[in-house]
Amino acid sequence: MRKILIIGAGKSTSYLIKYLLDKSEEEDLHIIVGDRSISHARKLVGDHENGQAIMLDISDKSSRAQAIKNADIVVSMLPPKYHIEIAKDCITYNKNMTTASYISKEMEDLDKSVRTKGLVFMNEIGVDPGIDHMSAIKVIDRIREQGGKILLFESFTGGLIAPESDNNLWNYKFTWNPRNIVLAGQGGAAKFLQEGTYKYIPYNRVFRRTEFLEVDDYGRFEVYANRDSLKYQSAYGLNDAKTLYRGTMRRVGFSRAWNMFVQLGMTDDEYTMDDSENMSYRDFVNAFLPYSPTDSVELKFRHALKIDQDDIIWDKLEELDIFNPIKKVGLIKATPAEILQKILMDKWTLNSDDKDMIVMYHKFGYELNGEKKQIDSTMVVIGEDETYTAMSKTVGLPLAIVTLAILNEEITTPGVQIPLKKEVYEPTLKALESYGIVFKEKEVPYLGYNPLNI
Numbered sequence: 001m002r003k004i005l006i007i008g009a010g011k012s013t014s015y016l017i018k019y020l021l022d023k024s025e026e027e028d029l030h031i032i033v034g035d036r037s038i039s040h041a042r043k044l045v046g047d048h049e050n051g052q053a054i055m056l057d058i059s060d061k062s063s064r065a066q067a068i069k070n071a072d073i074v075v076s077m078l079p080p081k082y083h084i085e086i087a088k089d090c091i092t093y094n095k096n097m098t099t100a101s102y103i104s105k106e107m108e109d110l111d112k113s114v115r116t117k118g119l120v121f122m123n124e125i126g127v128d129p130g131i132d133h134m135s136a137i138k139v140i141d142r143i144r145e146q147g148g149k150i151l152l153f154e155s156f157t158g159g160l161i162a163p164e165s166d167n168n169l170w171n172y173k174f175t176w177n178p179r180n181i182v183l184a185g186q187g188g189a190a191k192f193l194q195e196g197t198y199k200y201i202p203y204n205r206v207f208r209r210t211e212f213l214e215v216d217d218y219g220r221f222e223v224y225a226n227r228d229s230l231k232y233q234s235a236y237g238l239n240d241a242k243t244l245y246r247g248t249m250r251r252v253g254f255s256r257a258w259n260m261f262v263q264l265g266m267t268d269d270e271y272t273m274d275d276s277e278n279m280s281y282r283d284f285v286n287a288f289l290p291y292s293p294t295d296s297v298e299l300k301f302r303h304a305l306k307i308d309q310d311d312i313i314w315d316k317l318e319e320l321d322i323f324n325p326i327k328k329v330g331l332i333k334a335t336p337a338e339i340l341q342k343i344l345m346d347k348w349t350l351n352s353d354d355k356d357m358i359v360m361y362h363k364f365g366y367e368l369n370g371e372k373k374q375i376d377s378t379m380v381v382i383g384e385d386e387t388y389t390a391m392s393k394t395v396g397l398p399l400a401i402v403t404l405a406i407l408n409e410e411i412t413t414p415g416v417q418i419p420l421k422k423e424v425y426e427p428t429l430k431a432l433e434s435y436g437i438v439f440k441e442k443e444v445p446y447l448g449y450n451p452l453n454i
Contacts, residue, residue: 100126152365158249
């Protein structure tokens with residue numbers, strides 16, 4: 001049997017493993033899932049005769065190398081910082097590799113070695129990045145083939161809570177790594193291109209510079225800018241486009257409330273707080289506020305951030321129970337971001353019957369035969385429960401489909417790459433349609449721009 005090694009059994013692996021196990025008999029596959037928690041790996045593999053769970057600690061070089069050597073292809077579902085050691089082992093033992101993560105500089109540097117050995121290292125083949133790449137370049141290629149010129153490209157994605165499970169004032173719950181949510185927007189100013197002008201938004205303003213959009217049947221959303229919207233300008237062949245903007249979607253009102261944490265410094269991950277294990281949630285909040293012998297923590301908070309008592313933001317903050325004097329942080333030498341994450345996980349963790357939702361929205365502005373046109377393309381996917389989430393579906397299925405295609409030598413172009421070639425995106429998007437991952441396109445009037453807003 002052909003062996004597929006999946007390293008890591010986190011939140012986004014359920015559909016990946018299920019898809020490959022479902023295909024295992026007809027494709028002659030043996031699926032090996034390695035994780036530090038073998039019980040968690042066993043839960044996802046179940047009692048399937050073509051599945052196997054193993055205990056695999058990525059820091060154990062010997063066992064890691066042996067597992068990779070024993071496989072026909074390797075899927076890394078670990079945090080990005082661990083991919084590089086796996087990648088080096090894959091080069092050593094001549095194994096193809098797939099990940100859903102962004103290509104790092106270290107991974108890029110392996111390209112020559114990967115090409116020399118004729119290996120395929122497919123990265124960014126999840127949802128965002130992944131499905132966003134494939135669905136966007138499909139439309140861009142089509143417009144070009146018709147003789148059109150791309151003027152504008154905007155792309156937004158949100159991992160959200162489905163309407164039927166939306167039961168908190170933030171209209172939000174964690175559907176993937178909570179740490180990434182807490183640290184969103186950090187690491188430099190957001191950069192994008194608007195009508196030929198470079199625009200920058202510093203971190204302390206990102207959540208107050210939002211735009212609004214509508215998705216048919218799902219209502220209104222807001223978007224805030226990703227850190228670098230120009231990262232894929234060259235890869236997409238959009239060097240002549242006037243507008244390039246990528247962002248993250250939330251329900252309207254989320255960003256204004258989240259900005260309170262940013263302004264106080266609660267999302268900072270650069271230093272640790274003394275005696276954090278003994279802090280109450282209330283103590284944590286008070287640590288960022290000025291001293292007063294008479295004013296309460298609540299009053300100081302409202303004054304510091306100019307929040308009226310009847311503002312919905314205040315209700316959102318109280319819903320999180322952040323002023324609780326009894327609940328302890330319980331984390332030793334924790335950063336503010338780590339403590340905030342702990343507090344949020346009390347309220348924003350999916351319940352067993354909760355359903356999440358992935359929403360993706362592309363906007364293409366182009367000129368064809370002297371006429372300016374626009375296509376809006378949207379995708380909405382609803383999860384099943386806390387295990388088989390929309391997030392795990394949209395991350396895991398494209399990864400599984402491409403992994404199998406590489407194993408079957410249907411994708412053969414060697415190198416460290418992302419899914420922008422037709423040999424990758426056409427069959428993958430077609431396969432995803434049978435799982436309800438479908439984009440709806442509609443032509444709308446080209447809106448252009450407001451010169452006063454440049």
